[in-house]
Amino acid sequence: MGIRTRRAHKHSKTHIVAFGIAGVFGFIALFALAVAISLGSLVDSWLQDLPDYQSADAYLVAEPTIVYDADGNEIASYYLQNRRSVDLSEISEYVTEGTVDVEDQRFYEHNGVDPQGIIRAIISNLTGGSEGASTITQQLVRNTVLSDEQFDQTLKRKVREAYIAIQMEKTYSKDQILNMYLNTIYYGEGAYGIEAASITYFNKHASELTLAEAATLVGIPNSPSYYDPMVNPDACKERRNKVLGNMLEMGDITQEEYDEACAEDIVLNPGSLDDDTVGDYPYFTDYVKTLLEEDFDNDTILQGGLKVYTTLDPEKQQAAEEAVDEVISQAGNDEISSALVSIDNTNGYIVAMVGGTNYGYDSSQGQSSVNLATSQRQAGSSFKPFTLMAAMIEGMSPSVILNCNSPIQVTATWAPKNDSYAQFGYITLARATEVSSNTGYAQVIMAIGVDKLIETAHLMGIDSEIEEVPSSVLGSSGVTPLEMCEAYSVFANNGVHRDAIAITKIEDRNGNVVYEHQDNPEQVIDAAVARDAREVLEGVVEAGYTTYYVHDYFTADQPVGGKTGTSDEGDNLWFCGFTPQLTTVVWTGNKDNSQTVYYQGVASTGSGKTSQPIWTDYMNTVLEGVDREEFAEVDEEATYKSNSSWTFVGTSSSANSSSTVSSSSSSSSSSTTSTTTQSQTTSTTSSSSSDTSTESSSSDSSSGSSGSGSGSSGSGSGSSGSGSGSSGSGSGSSGSGSSSDTSSSSGTSSSSGTSSSSDSSSSSSGTSQNSSSSTSSGSE
Numbered sequence: 001m002g003i004r005t006r007r008a009h010k011h012s013k014t015h016i017v018a019f020g021i022a023g024v025f026g027f028i029a030l031f032a033l034a035v036a037i038s039l040g041s042l043v044d045s046w047l048q049d050l051p052d053y054q055s056a057d058a059y060l061v062a063e064p065t066i067v068y069d070a071d072g073n074e075i076a077s078y079y080l081q082n083r084r085s086v087d088l089s090e091i092s093e094y095v096t097e098g099t100v101d102v103e104d105q106r107f108y109e110h111n112g113v114d115p116q117g118i119i120r121a122i123i124s125n126l127t128g129g130s131e132g133a134s135t136i137t138q139q140l141v142r143n144t145v146l147s148d149e150q151f152d153q154t155l156k157r158k159v160r161e162a163y164i165a166i167q168m169e170k171t172y173s174k175d176q177i178l179n180m181y182l183n184t185i186y187y188g189e190g191a192y193g194i195e196a197a198s199i200t201y202f203n204k205h206a207s208e209l210t211l212a213e214a215a216t217l218v219g220i221p222n223s224p225s226y227y228d229p230m231v232n233p234d235a236c237k238e239r240r241n242k243v244l245g246n247m248l249e250m251g252d253i254t255q256e257e258y259d260e261a262c263a264e265d266i267v268l269n270p271g272s273l274d275d276d277t278v279g280d281y282p283y284f285t286d287y288v289k290t291l292l293e294e295d296f297d298n299d300t301i302l303q304g305g306l307k308v309y310t311t312l313d314p315e316k317q318q319a320a321e322e323a324v325d326e327v328i329s330q331a332g333n334d335e336i337s338s339a340l341v342s343i344d345n346t347n348g349y350i351v352a353m354v355g356g357t358n359y360g361y362d363s364s365q366g367q368s369s370v371n372l373a374t375s376q377r378q379a380g381s382s383f384k385p386f387t388l389m390a391a392m393i394e395g396m397s398p399s400v401i402l403n404c405n406s407p408i409q410v411t412a413t414w415a416p417k418n419d420s421y422a423q424f425g426y427i428t429l430a431r432a433t434e435v436s437s438n439t440g441y442a443q444v445i446m447a448i449g450v451d452k453l454i455e456t457a458h459l460m461g462i463d464s465e466i467e468e469v470p471s472s473v474l475g476s477s478g479v480t481p482l483e484m485c486e487a488y489s490v491f492a493n494n495g496v497h498r499d500a501i502a503i504t505k506i507e508d509r510n511g512n513v514v515y516e517h518q519d520n521p522e523q524v525i526d527a528a529v530a531r532d533a534r535e536v537l538e539g540v541v542e543a544g545y546t547t548y549y550v551h552d553y554f555t556a557d558q559p560v561g562g563k564t565g566t567s568d569e570g571d572n573l574w575f576c577g578f579t580p581q582l583t584t585v586v587w588t589g590n591k592d593n594s595q596t597v598y599y600q601g602v603a604s605t606g607s608g609k610t611s612q613p614i615w616t617d618y619m620n621t622v623l624e625g626v627d628r629e630e631f632a633e634v635d636e637e638a639t640y641k642s643n644s645s646w647t648f649v650g651t652s653s654s655a656n657s658s659s660t661v662s663s664s665s666s667s668s669s670s671s672t673t674s675t676t677t678q679s680q681t682t683s684t685t686s687s688s689s690s691d692t693s694t695e696s697s698s699s700d701s702s703s704g705s706s707g708s709g710s711g712s713s714g715s716g717s718g719s720s721g722s723g724s725g726s727s728g729s730g731s732g733s734s735g736s737g738s739s740s741d742t743s744s745s746s747g748t749s750s751s752s753g754t755s756s757s758s759d760s761s762s763s764s765s766g767t768s769q770n771s772s773s774s775t776s777s778g779s780e
Helices: 003-046 093-103 115-126 136-143 155-169 174-184 194-202 211-222 233-249 255-263 282-292 298-303 314-328 380-393 429-434 438-448 450-460 470-474 481-492 527-543 548-553 611-623
Strands: 065-068 074-078 307-310 336-344 350-354 401-403 426-428 503-507 513-516 561-566 572-578 582-590
Touching: 065 282, 065 298, 074 282, 093 136, 093 174, 093 211, 093 233, 136 155, 136 174, 174 194, 194 211, 211 233, 211 255, 233 255, 282 307, 282 350, 282 503, 314 336, 314 350, 314 582, 314 611, 336 481, 336 611, 380 429, 380 438, 380 450, 380 470, 380 481, 380 527, 380 561, 380 572, 401 438, 426 429, 429 438, 429 527, 438 450, 438 470, 450 470, 450 481, 481 527, 481 561, 481 572, 481 582, 527 548, 527 561, 548 611, 561 611, 572 611, 582 611
Parallel strands: 065 307
Antiparallel strands: 065 074, 307 503, 336 350, 336 582, 401 426, 503 513, 561 572, 572 582
């Protein structure tokens, strides 16, 4: 072979080798490209269904809804997690510096993902150490946007986390990211965020933490259960010192600070945010939550960071709770409780609400979370004023005469009776209200129709369903103390209705007002008619028969009206009353609403030992020192039908034949005639009781009488008592007896000659006379 041939052959081998090496590298390159394309496609697919990480809301952490009283004090919170968000300026620099030094030293240098940190973590793990590779930004993404995937240890989740972290760094500053992180991270013991952790472990704000305290908290998130200082203080201290070491290494603290902090023991001062869920006024704040649930979903309430400003007056609330506790604590009966609602008449604000006396969930300890202020109970005679108002709207004057003896057969199946079969004789409607005559009001409801009662009650604020049966006049349907308070406020306001308001304003987590209450009074009842009805209820308290406790012990210098109520079985005891400033309703009964109330071992026949003392104590306290105020004047006079135009099922038509009233400026100034058309006298029986009320020297100017046992009706300026025109006493009432206004829808037997009742009107004996002294004695 020649030289040229050998050279060519040699070159050919060289080319083969060259082409072979190139082929290998080409194959590798093609393979890498194929892998990259495949991985790119795979990564692309992983990033297809990302949550909306571009919205600021995506990084908002769950924050509680805070509830405030009328003075701006925090009284409760509703939350899914124990968390409080604060600005970076409200966090100790020891916390911010320590967090960066131990969690992500290159935080201010990387773009969301730290390659150096990843390499450092790999080396550390290979050499037996332990170090995480996730940056603060990545951890924030994991705890917020990708919270549903945070326990997913797949490459897919890590790629998604890294991608969003990089995008997040393009949107937010480092300080914003650090702030969000510190409000998000879990610190153990149910505490989310640095503020909650500061309170949970040291009972102080995050801005007040010392270096040692800050380092303690900074070290916990690495392993919240293991480094929990309440459970494992030694491990927590070791971790704290590690944090301090990093801070020293990074130049954020001096050697002296490091030494002093390391020498400190961990001294805890546990605080709690958990109690705020219940708050100081749990029944009221539970009610507020039910209102929020009407307009917001549960996630917003528990996580949306709302600020809810309420009407609750802390001083009045305290007075209400003390008044209830004072009476119930002396009952000697763990089964009874009371509810109180008080409303500001000028705006409808609920200033106090007591829903019970022992809030909780352990029934074996007598606890209950049922809000009795919003629970339906039979109203008894406290519902009669709505019939009074309905009748007056229909043109019935409170001076109309009714036969209020007992019992009276009203329908074929209904023969109501007065309490203790009291014989009140022929008396005015106003007087029948004072003595709480069931038989008188039964005739009124038959004259006007139950539908008128229902319509009026709803107009005034009763939202509960009222049965369309005659016995509804006696309060047989269930209503709530809150409804009754709202409705009775209409009496105080001369026919103006306002909804009972608990929330004045709601702000979102950013301080934007999303709701603000606007006063919206509505004149639902003619002002002159409502005024006349109100004056009848003022007469009820002034007379002091069923209302004897309020009559005797209400000391505030304010005009007052109201009505008691006792259901048929003595299981619901009410007093609903008002002054120009406040309307307050108190209910007392058994928690299970199934049996007669026993107070100090005695069966209750009225509210004289329970609801009336609670109402009186509360109102005396909150009105002490308040200048006297009169109810608003009404210039117009109400116009009523002639009394003789009314027909009553149990009353002789002649009773109203000579008594006509076309108009009246007030119910108490009407000229009325009380006529007895049959013998109605009864022998009286004196009964003794621990509670007595004395109504003395009730002087009425008589305009006519007939029959045995005088019935007198006065014309004068007072609504009741001495010189009462609209509420003159009729004949046939017992001189003394037990005071009660129990509503009964049954009773078929005739009364015996002896009657014992404090629902009775003044005693009349002998022939007609213009004045009489009477004494009503007994328990109500």
